[in-house]
């Protein structure tokens with residue numbers, strides 16, 4: 001299912017945080033949203049998981065205007081990993097993952113055998129099955145993050161929206177997660193700070209700067225030394241590894257700030 005921002009503007013506190021954003025995530029593709037701190041990435045994705053309503057513009061889910069859908073219907077299609085995960089209660093890992101099934105249930109339905117198997121598969125994919133009976137409050141930051149991604153997968157969404165999912169993850173789990181996102185076959189919009197991981201994983205990238213989309217295309221098209229200098233204000237050298245652009249920092253000589 002395709003996801004598309006169509007001229008989306010989001011105003012907060014009287015300030016345009018996202019400005020006329022048009023960006024498409026084609027069905028089954030992974031699109032990375034990158035940009036400096038405060039450029040509006042989280043605000044844009046909050047509009048997709050409906051924590052925020054665009055001030056103007058439309059978000060399309062397939063051919064349907066997201067704003068016209070009931071919250072339950074959109075929750076069946078869109079799963080989100082947000083920066084504020086709300087894991088405040090000491091549920092067990094398996095209980096948290098089972099919450100991913102909530103949009104598919106009415107009332108206090110119990111999970112069926114297929115759903116239990118689905119939750120178990122999601123926990124295995126995220127390497128948290130061995131933690132199933134642990135309380136989530138006792139987990140490390142990275143373990144918690146993986147539990148939340150397992151919950152999102154248990155939801156069986158068609159569209160997955162993730163805001164900095166590699167936070168807290170060690171490099172093995174970062175790489176594992178991004179390979180998983182690539183191979184799930186879902187429509188994925190992912191906010192990433194690590195441009196090297198973004199280039200290696202995403203089919204396309206959108207670059208936000210001060211709320212505006214300033215570049216979009218394949219990583220190869222988008223990630224140039226000039227763009228990184230202009231948007232992020234830093235100097236890098238770009239090399240190609242297996243055909244993928246990768247950034248090497250060119251830091252000033254030691255002592256240059258003295």
Ligand SMILES: Nc1ncnc2c1ncn2[C@@H]1O[C@H](COP(=O)(O)OP(=O)(O)OP(=O)(O)O)[C@@H](O)[C@H]1O
Nearest residue numbers: 012013015017035036037038039040041042043044
């Ligand atoms: N509720 C709010 N009210 C007013 N301003 C807000 C609100 N939420 C975010 N902002 C501001 O909007 C701007 C964009 O914030 P946003 O979190 O979308 O950026 P971001 O690109 O995700 O940043 P980061 O990379 O630091 O996570 C920031 O200047 C932020 O201070």
